[in-house]
Amino acid sequence: MSESRILASPPMLVIVLSLVIASFFSTTAGQIGVCNGMLGNALPSPSDVVALYKQQNIQRMRIYGPDPATLEALRGSDIELILDVPSAYLGRLAGSQPEADKWVQENVQRYADGVRFRYINVGNEVKPSDGRFLLQAMQNIERALSGAGLGFKVSTAIATDVTTDTKTPSHGRFKDEYKVFLGPVIEFLMSKQSPLLANIYPYFSYMSENGNIPLDFALFNSQSNSFTDENSLPYQNLFDASLDSVYAALEKLGGGSMDIVVSESGWPTEGGFGASVENAKTYVNNLIQHVKNGSPKRPGQPLETYLFAMFDEDKKDNGEYEKFWGLFRGQQPKYEVNFN
Numbered sequence: 001m002s003e004s005r006i007l008a009s010p011p012m013l014v015i016v017l018s019l020v021i022a023s024f025f026s027t028t029a030g031q032i033g034v035c036n037g038m039l040g041n042a043l044p045s046p047s048d049v050v051a052l053y054k055q056q057n058i059q060r061m062r063i064y065g066p067d068p069a070t071l072e073a074l075r076g077s078d079i080e081l082i083l084d085v086p087s088a089y090l091g092r093l094a095g096s097q098p099e100a101d102k103w104v105q106e107n108v109q110r111y112a113d114g115v116r117f118r119y120i121n122v123g124n125e126v127k128p129s130d131g132r133f134l135l136q137a138m139q140n141i142e143r144a145l146s147g148a149g150l151g152f153k154v155s156t157a158i159a160t161d162v163t164t165d166t167k168t169p170s171h172g173r174f175k176d177e178y179k180v181f182l183g184p185v186i187e188f189l190m191s192k193q194s195p196l197l198a199n200i201y202p203y204f205s206y207m208s209e210n211g212n213i214p215l216d217f218a219l220f221n222s223q224s225n226s227f228t229d230e231n232s233l234p235y236q237n238l239f240d241a242s243l244d245s246v247y248a249a250l251e252k253l254g255g256g257s258m259d260i261v262v263s264e265s266g267w268p269t270e271g272g273f274g275a276s277v278e279n280a281k282t283y284v285n286n287l288i289q290h291v292k293n294g295s296p297k298r299p300g301q302p303l304e305t306y307l308f309a310m311f312d313e314d315k316k317d318n319g320e321y322e323k324f325w326g327l328f329r330g331q332q333p334k335y336e337v338n339f340n
Contacts, residue, residue, distance in 0.1 A: 032288055032339060033060025033080070033306040034327065035264055038067065039313040044331050046073035049310070052331055053079055057339045062263060062306050064124060066107035075114030082197075082263065082306070083108065084157075085141060087123045090133040093140055100140035101147065109148045117152045120145065121197055121263070125159040131181030135188060142192065156185060157197035157263045160204060163245050169297075170231045172245030173252050186255040196255070198246050199264035199308075202238035203283075207273045207321070213238065219267075219279060220286035233296035239265070239287065244297040262291070266308035269334055272321030281335035284327070288338065 036049060044052065046069040053061060054077065062082035063070055074081060085093065085103065093100045108117060122138045123130070134156060142154045162178040165171040174182055189196055206218040216222045218238045225234040235241045243260065250258050267283035268275040284307060294301035312326035327337055 031291060031302050031304050032058070033062060033082070033304075034058050035062040035064075035306050035309045036070070037064060037309045037311065037313045037325075038070075039315040040311055040326075041314055042330065043311055046070040048331065050074055050077050050079065052310075052328070053077075056337075060118065060304075060306065062121075071107075071111045071115055074116075075111065078116060080116045080118040082119045082121050083117060084124055085120065085122045085137070087126055087130060090123055090126070090130050090137045093122075094133040094136035097140050097143065100137070100144040104141060104144035104148055104150070108145065108150060108152070112150055117150075119194075119197070119261070120152055120154050122154055122156050124157045125199060126156060126181075128177040128181070131178070134181055135184045138185065138188060153192065153194040155189060155194050155197050155261070157199055158182070158246075159199055160201050160242060163249050166242065166245040168229060169233070169235065169241050169244040170229050170248050172248035174249045179253065183253050186250065186253050186258070190255055190258060195259040195261045195304075196246075196250065197261045197263035198243070200239060200242050200246075200262050201265060202242060203267050203272075203274070205238060205242070210273060215274065215279070218274075219282045220290055221282065229296070235296060237290070239290065240295045243295050243303075247295075247297045260303070262303060262305040264306055264308040266325050268321045268324045269326075270321075270324045272319070275321055275324065277335050281337075284335075284337055 034053070046067070049070070050073040060080045061074070062084070064084045065086045066083060089103070093103060108120065120141060122141055123134055126134050138154050138156060145152055145154065162174055162182070163172050164175050165173055186196065202218045206213045206215070214222070217226050220237045220239065222236045225236055228234050233244070243262070246260060250256060265287060267280040269277045269280045287305065291303040291305045293299070294303060307327065309325045311328055312324050314323045316322040327334060
């Protein structure tokens with residue numbers, strides 16, 4: 001189109017640009033959320049946290065258990081929420097439908113008139129020792145939601161390390177001790193057309209290999225295909241390889257059509273090998289752009305993804321690097337993130 005024709009039709013140009021912008025925000029901004037962990041000192045108040053999410057155009061949040069002050073602050077905000085049922089409750093909820101009904105009434109139904117619940121996540125990174133409770137707890141919570149007239153989807157979040165044989169993504173499978181209880185869970189999720197939540201952390205693989213994995217491959221900066229899977233799928237980054245290993249594991253248990261929601265991913269700014277502000281900034285901003293386009297196994301399929309995390313959590317005690325995943329220190333950003 002010539003410059004003269006563009007200049008001659010400003011109303012049409014405005015309409016086209018408006019449609020492009022609307023399409024952009026509906027397909028990209030809506031895909032990114034941020035986890036709101038609360039194991040830190042001197043964190044902003046829940047109302048300030050919600051205001052910060054809105055200021056930064058963060059449209060989705062995950063919290064790791066029902067926090068009444070946060071749920072109240074979310075009323076009317078239009079921020080979509082993943083609410084976790086803490087793993088410590090699994091046994092109690094699995095053993096009693098009335099307990100599940102009560103949990104839903106107090107923590108979901110009470111706020112459902114003003115809070116946009118997206119998923120109720122039953123258990124985070126459930127270990128084999130608690131796996132026997134998981135399916136029944138999920139079923140009881142789902143029945144409680146249905147009984148209350150609430151159609152929110154139920155899921156559970158798995159850790160990156162529940163899969164094995166991941167160096168070739170198409171070989172990915174669930175470890176035997178997880179497959180025992182995840183198999184029935186996946187069947188249940190399939191029957192409800194619910195996604196599986198997965199915490200995908202390239203950083204942990206990079207850290208454990210102590211530099212044997214190229215940093216560019218972990219940070220989405222590889223300029224060419226680093227390797228090709230035996231199914232001829234090309235991999236330029238560690239995130240795709242990790243994610244597609246989970247897709248492959250699902251296929252082996254009959255869940256090949258399931259969607260995955262990346263319920264956590266991030267990079268620490270200090271406290272461990274390869275942790276730095278610059279690496280975290282690179283990883284997070286590249287991830288936001290990358291998930292618009294899916295993975296080699298699911299090309300062109302935007303991936304709902306939650307960054308970990310909004311704030312540093314200095315009360316964590318299982319490794320110094322666990323304390324420094326925050327995008328913000330207080331209400332001050334550690335580095336620039338483009339959520340648009």
